[in-house]
Amino acid sequence: MNLSTRYALLGYAFLIPLFLILGFVLFYPIGRAIWLSFYRKIVGSPAEFIGLGNYIEILTKEYFYICLKNTVVYTFSAVTLKALIGLIVALALNRESRYRGILRTIALIPWTIPTFVIALLYYWLFHTKLGAINIILESLGMQPVRWLTSPEWAMPSVIWVNFWRGMPFFAVTFLAGLQAIKLELYEAAEIDGAGYLQKLRHITLPGLKYVILTMVLLSTIWTFGDFALIWILTAGGPGMATTTLPIYIYNSAFSRLDIGYASALSIVTAPIFILLMVMTIRIILRGE
Amino acid sequence: MGLRSKSKKLIGDIVYYTVALIIVSLVILPLYFMFMQAFTPETQIYHRNLIPESFTLSNFVELFRQISKAGSVAGTSFFLYVRNSLFISSLTTIINLCVSTLAAYSLARLRYRGKYLCSTIVLFTYLFPAVVLMVPIYIILASFSLTNTLEGVVIALSATSLPFTTWLLNGYFRTLPLDIEESALIDGCSQLGILVRIVLPISLPGLVVAAIFSFTQAWNNFLFAYILIDRPPLLPLSVASMRLIKFEYVEWSKLMAAGIVAAIVPVILYMSIQRYVVKGLTAGAVKG
Numbered sequence: 001m002n003l004s005t006r007y008a009l010l011g012y013a014f015l016i017p018l019f020l021i022l023g024f025v026l027f028y029p030i031g032r033a034i035w036l037s038f039y040r041k042i043v044g045s046p047a048e049f050i051g052l053g054n055y056i057e058i059l060t061k062e063y064f065y066i067c068l069k070n071t072v073v074y075t076f077s078a079v080t081l082k083a084l085i086g087l088i089v090a091l092a093l094n095r096e097s098r099y100r101g102i103l104r105t106i107a108l109i110p111w112t113i114p115t116f117v118i119a120l121l122y123y124w125l126f127h128t129k130l131g132a133i134n135i136i137l138e139s140l141g142m143q144p145v146r147w148l149t150s151p152e153w154a155m156p157s158v159i160w161v162n163f164w165r166g167m168p169f170f171a172v173t174f175l176a177g178l179q180a181i182k183l184e185l186y187e188a189a190e191i192d193g194a195g196y197l198q199k200l201r202h203i204t205l206p207g208l209k210y211v212i213l214t215m216v217l218l219s220t221i222w223t224f225g226d227f228a229l230i231w232i233l234t235a236g237g238p239g240m241a242t243t244t245l246p247i248y249i250y251n252s253a254f255s256r257l258d259i260g261y262a263s264a265l266s267i268v269t270a271p272i273f274i275l276l277m278v279m280t281i282r283i284i285l286r287g288e
Numbered sequence: 289m290g291l292r293s294k295s296k297k298l299i300g301d302i303v304y305y306t307v308a309l310i311i312v313s314l315v316i317l318p319l320y321f322m323f324m325q326a327f328t329p330e331t332q333i334y335h336r337n338l339i340p341e342s343f344t345l346s347n348f349v350e351l352f353r354q355i356s357k358a359g360s361v362a363g364t365s366f367f368l369y370v371r372n373s374l375f376i377s378s379l380t381t382i383i384n385l386c387v388s389t390l391a392a393y394s395l396a397r398l399r400y401r402g403k404y405l406c407s408t409i410v411l412f413t414y415l416f417p418a419v420v421l422m423v424p425i426y427i428i429l430a431s432f433s434l435t436n437t438l439e440g441v442v443i444a445l446s447a448t449s450l451p452f453t454t455w456l457l458n459g460y461f462r463t464l465p466l467d468i469e470e471s472a473l474i475d476g477c478s479q480l481g482i483l484v485r486i487v488l489p490i491s492l493p494g495l496v497v498a499a500i501f502s503f504t505q506a507w508n509n510f511l512f513a514y515i516l517i518d519r520p521p522l523l524p525l526s527v528a529s530m531r532l533i534k535f536e537y538v539e540w541s542k543l544m545a546a547g548i549v550a551a552i553v554p555v556i557l558y559m560s561i562q563r564y565v566v567k568g569l570t571a572g573a574v575k576g
Contacts, residue, residue, distance in 0.1 A: 004399065010479050011398035015406060018391035018454060021383075025447035026413055029424030036427065092307035095300070103308055106315050108565060112558035114508035116526045117547040121322050123533055124540055132321045135336050168315060173566050218415075225417030228510035232530055246419035253423045254515060262423045270420050277415040281408065 037264035043257040054264035063240075063248065064268070071244040073155065074230075075223045078162040083216050085163075086170025091204070093171070094178045104175070107168035115165065119232035122161045123148070126233070151241045154234050158242055161229060170215060177211035178204065210283070217280040221273065245269050326544035333540050347545040366549060368521060369528040372438060373507055373550075376524055379442045380506040381499050384453045387446075388498065392457035393483050397469070407458065414451035418511055421447055426515050435516050441524070444512040449505050453498045460494030461487065497564045504554040525550045 037054055039047040058064045093103060110118065125131045126147035134144040147157045185203045194202070227246040230236065236243035236251065243251075249269065253262035325333065326347055328340045335341065351366045395407045425444045426435070434440035464487065472482050488495070510526040517523055523531070529546040532538065558565055 007398050007479065008400035011394045011400040011403065014390040014394035014398070017387045018410075018450060021387060021443075021446055021450060022413055025425060025428070025443055026416070026421065029421065029428045032427055033424035089307055089311060092303050093311075095304060097304070099308065103311070105559065105562065106312055108558070108562055109315055109319070109555065111565070112504075112555045113551045114510075114526065114554055116508070116510045116530060117551045120529060120533065120543060120547050121318060124325070124543065125318060125321060130333050130336075130540065132338055135338060138336075164314070164318070168311060169566075171311070176566050221415055221417060225419045227419055227422075228514075228526075231514075232510075232533070246422075249419060249423060250515070253426065259423065259427060263427075266420050266423050273415075273417050273420060277412060280415055281411050284411065285408070 033263040033266055036260050037267050039260045041260035043259060054261050058264055058268055066240050067243050067245050067248040071224060074159060074244055075220055077159050078223050079216060079219050081163050082166045082170045086167050087174055089171040090174035090178055094175060104172055107172050110165045111169040115228045116232060118165055119229045123233055126157055148234050149238055151238055154238060154241045158230050158233050173215055177208045181207040213283050217276060221276050322544050325541050326548050330539055330541040347541040351542055351545050369523055369525045373524040376438055376441050377503045377506040380445050381503045384449055384502040385499055388450055388454040388457055391454045392461055395458045396461035410451045410454050414455050418448050422511060422515055436519050438522060440516050441513050445506050445509055449502045453502050456498050457494060497561050500557045500561050504557050507554055
């Protein structure tokens with residue numbers, strides 16, 4: 001056996017543990033879920049084959065579409081706000097300063113705190129009677145707001161919490177991207193008499209394109225799949241005001257105990273993610 | 289310096305300090321309320337006063353005191369939950385490091401057919417959202433009677449964290465200089481010997497970063513413990529803290545104290561590697 005064959009075999013051998021585990025926790029479960037999605041399977045009772053029954057129920061009833069709409073509203077608003085404001089903050093803070101290190105550390109704090117802790121903190125801050133936000137509002141002479149329990153405010157409130165956690169991280173990432181842009185480009189543009197907006201359009205934004213794209217796509221995947229934050233804050237309520245697809249999947253499987261339906265729901269949701277993932281992977285691999 | 293450039297600098301200063309101030313207060317204010325409440329007596333909240341009236345450690349003492357036999361979250365010492373979280377996170381980290389070091393080395397250094405496909409699969413599984421997996425993983429672990437075990441949570445966590453550490457280490461190994469390994473190869477060292485004796489020692493910083501990432505991600509995870517465990521003595525900190533808001537009467541000071549206890553480990557760990565946090569989480573989107 002020659003050397004390159006030996007290395008090839010070793011290469012495969014080193015991958016075996018990883019793919020064994022992924023097979024058990026990823027590939028096999030997904031296959032099993034696809035299979036179960038064709039059955040009526042309630043926890044504790046035997047499975048009964050119903051063909052496309054679960055899928056037909058999902059696609060013909062309005063619940064799925066309400067949740068899809070909520071998920072899109074939640075994801076689109078949160079990601080857009082994080083990216084846009086994060087970019088503005090990064091542009092404003094992009095300069096040599098002795099505060100740079102400490103600012104970066106502070107901006108990273110929300111990201112380093114576990115999501116469930118942030119959700120619990122805001123659960124209190126948003127509390128109608130005892131939350132700090134309403135206490136401040138009332139001391140300013142304004143009416144208290146039912147942040148998490150009124151249909152019109154629940155969604156903006158959970159979006160805010162996602163924004164609060166993610167925006168500073170976006171800003172830090174964009175700042176790191178800005179600092180990688182070569183200074184000579186700006187100097188050359190200045191000699192040519194370019195103004196701030198021209199430099200922004202022709203140097204800064206093109207230079208940041210890769211970072212912005214990657215961050216927006218990654219964040220879309222993460223936000224779309226957000227469970228803990230919404231579950232702790234509103235559990236999807238009031239009514240279905242903040243029921244996103246992850247919450248709906250959870251409720252189907254663990255409140256209604258309808259495993260077959262929940263499996264089908266997961267399968268229906270997967271293509272949206274897969275589309276986002278393929279886009280992300282292509283961008284990441286191209287950047288390698 | 290001309291008047292024009294002077295006024296330009298002044299505007300720059302104003303923008304810089306205003307944005308910096310907004311960011312800092314945006315991050316700090318909610319955290320201030322959290323600390324204030326955690327270190328003052330429960331009654332403070334009912335005075336609707338946002339400036340601490342007195343200082344106490346009793347909320348933390350209460351949290352760690354065993355009141356009743358294990359069963360209700362309110363009566364159980366939080367030491368138990370800290371221990372469960374430590375167990376889950378440590379075991380996840382150890383398994384992750386062993387498995388993903390081998391896989392990452394294989395992907396970064398060895399040459400064989402199908403390698404590109406394998407690394408794409410790893411990246412794909414890293415991005416795969418946990419919510420789509422929640423039902424499938426639950427089905428599989430339930431069929432192996434692994435629900436209500438800490439090991440079950442560890443297995444579920446590896447589905448999302450193994451691909452991540454593999455990807456991270458793959459990127460790290462690629463940055464190492466090849467010549468040391470090549471000369472060891474000429475000296476007759478085996479590939480496994482090279483990995484253990486040469487690559488691992490010089491990769492220590494990368495391994496530490498990977499270890500910290502998998503530890504904190506396991507520590508912060510809410511979803512898998514929430515669906516897999518319903519026996520209170522087995523709960524990790526994330527789910528145990530959340531159960532504090534499920535009572536008729538919420539003890540807010542204790543809740544905030546629990547939040548601080550749960551957040552302190554990941555915040556310190558992430559802060560110790562903050563240079564890598566941005567690079568690592570964005571799958572290397574930010575270079576340099």
